[in-house]
Amino acid sequence: MKTFNFFQLKSVKLLAFLIFLLLPVYLFAFQQQNQKNYTEYKGMVVNSQNDDPIASALISVNRSNISTITNAAGEFVLKVHDSLTPVIVNVSYLGFSSKNLPLDYFKDNNRVELVESVEKLSEVNIFNAKDARTLVEKMLTQKDENYITDQTLMTAFYREIIKRRRTNVSLSEAVVKIYKKPHNTRRKDLVSIYKARKSTDYDKLDTLALKLRGGPFNSLYLDLIKYTEYVLKPEMMENYEFNFDDPTKIDDRYIYVVNFEEMDKSTPWYFGQLYIDAESLTLVRAKYKMDVDDRDMATRMFVKKKPTGSKVYPVELYYEVDYAEKDGKWHFSYGNAIMEYVVNWKRKIFNSRYTVNSEMVVTDWEKYSDSEWKENADLIDPYVVMADDISGFYDKEFWGNNNIIEPEKSIQNAIEKIKRNMKKE
Template sequence: MKTLNSTAFRSVTIILLLLIFSFSPVFSFAFQQENQKNYTEYKGMVVNSDNDDPIASALISVNRSNISTITNAAGEFVLKVPDSLVPVTVNVSYLGFTSKNLPLSYFKENNRVELMESVEKLSEVNIFDAKNARSLVQKMLAQKDDNYITEQTLMTAFYREIIKRRRTNVSLSEAVVKIYKTPHNSRKKDLVSIYKARKSTDYDRLDTLALKLRGGPFNSLYLDLIKYTEYVLKPQMLETYEFSFDDPTKIDDRYIYVVNFEEMDKSTPWYYGQLFIDAESLTLVRAKYKMDVDDRDLATRMFVKKKPAGSKVYPVDLYYEVDYAEKDGKWHFSYGNATMEYVVNWKKKIFNSRYTVNSEMVVTDWEKYSDSEWKKNVDIIDPYVVMADDVSGFYDTEFWGNNNIIEPEKSIQNAIEKIKRNMNKE
């Protein structure tokens, strides 16, 4: 049984690194600007009303549509709304906070949204019926057909991949992708096509070490625990986990069970984390989990594809997060984030090098889809794609057109501006 779990590591967490002495060619510009501007862009920031702290990964969604985005680590967001939709209202929500519905016109004069923490004391005795955490997870998995979209869908998503050497950005890849999302009860894998993409890599800051992430958007997509339960929450393997209740919470007006889980067998790298389950419908609305990789030798064999002689490379921290969004009583995959920290030790160097790899994707729009011709008219990317090798370079400020993206943090924006300045000098 543990062998199956190890196989899941290699194929799903998709954190295979290619560590090789190689250099990418100078990037080219392969995409054209969308000239027709039939949308309006709104910017804002979401903060905690008690202390003004930014709220990262807050969901910003346009009511009566499938359009959404999320806030970045600084709580900032940019939302592009087609002019044909206005007037509409926008919902701002985050787990543990009271959500807000605001008219779109609010953002013309205000760019700040304050959310209040849900301070109501939740009573497990009066509100929650579940007494056994394992049984609750079993029921959650058994009710997937009732709670999640069962039709195939065509999703538009924004993907960002960042590699940092300590605190310095050394590689950045971004893409708007189209996802052919198969039903969660289908054995067919999801398919991805790149619609727009750009990248840059500063190999001078990589110590001549070209660190590359394999898997691209699939890193985030395969975190969908409802679609890919065989990797973490396979029903037949629930007996290999310990489950317990943590303090309950709220999202919008929904009461949420918080279930801790941890693998029992710790002879190999093992999963542990939290599941957030809606108390009424037993829907998994969020999961946050990590992998213990204290066994460096085994973790290296699982996650490092290739490395140069004279070096030792191993992961020291692996963190994953997945969110689901609801529309008309049905939930769908909304956001996935994988953050991984690696250490590189060299034989003839006193100090090691530390790299952080972040891969995140947010679904910004989706529609039910039944036309199989889509797969014949686009280029489907391989699940082992290396984005830094397979996409082109940076373009102008209107590059994304009317596509919603995750607002860049300041460090990312500064890196992009530096790239553009260097390009202008050339």
């Protein structure tokens, strides 16, 4: 029988010890190298007819789950891992014909012109639905057929901007991980923050009320397919009025446009538009508002805490949600909530007006079955107030290979101001 002598045993232990010491270093180096194995592509999406920028256009990489959207100036940055190339990039927006472009196109060009859909949509040949209410009810009953029913782990970019009138007074950005529960369960989605940065000018942000409703859940709860208890509750469909608007196209799909409005006006009520795919009866987009003319009721709903000597109430609430498709199944893709508040002070002549803009875009996702994820992740509360951490604004490589929404000019100016203030310190 072959045996180890004392020196052989010492050598094995030493080797194991060295591996123990060097493995974390190697893994870190590998991770750093792996994070750099991507290429960044920049572009701008405009209307071919008048050169106007197209905001919130979807930029997605075919045969993958990678996507992003354009900012208010129509600009985008898309980061693609080198192992995926060559690929085709799809650019689409409501009312325009989509475009498929090779990724290499963006090496020499940064301009994508989308052409407005001028095709006359025939209600006789394409659209068969006659009753808007019945169409919406069918859409809700076919969720299992049209949407992903697996639990998924999503990577998303979240941005929250608070403005006092036209001035940015708070900017928060984060890459978050979303443990997305199936829409046919009552279990809530879970969120952890992977990377985040924030800066707030508290001299200009003179109310704490706005901080309470912030965080990624503001955008996540807009998922009408998952959270029907907020809007379009199936058992309360008789409380809504429905009617057809002019049909349209999204990404070369024929789309019903259905107007909806709550009939009970005794409390703040919802109204807006649903965009439903004519072939599959899938909800692909929704744009809606909440009427908050009843200030007292709206205050009780949205303001949990306010500064002493003030009255705080929302004056406008706007929501938008988009869904994306892969392999015949749809999933939550983008959520945007814009909330405008007024703060009236007892001892001040002029009031303060704030706008909170929370938007989140899913940049990647995968099916996920590990039930231990929530125990290992640093989960955040739905009423999270993101901690102040401005270090990331100075780091040009802060986001690494994570896809984000390109900052628009006003936000970019705010970031540059933060950088200058940090240098002074």
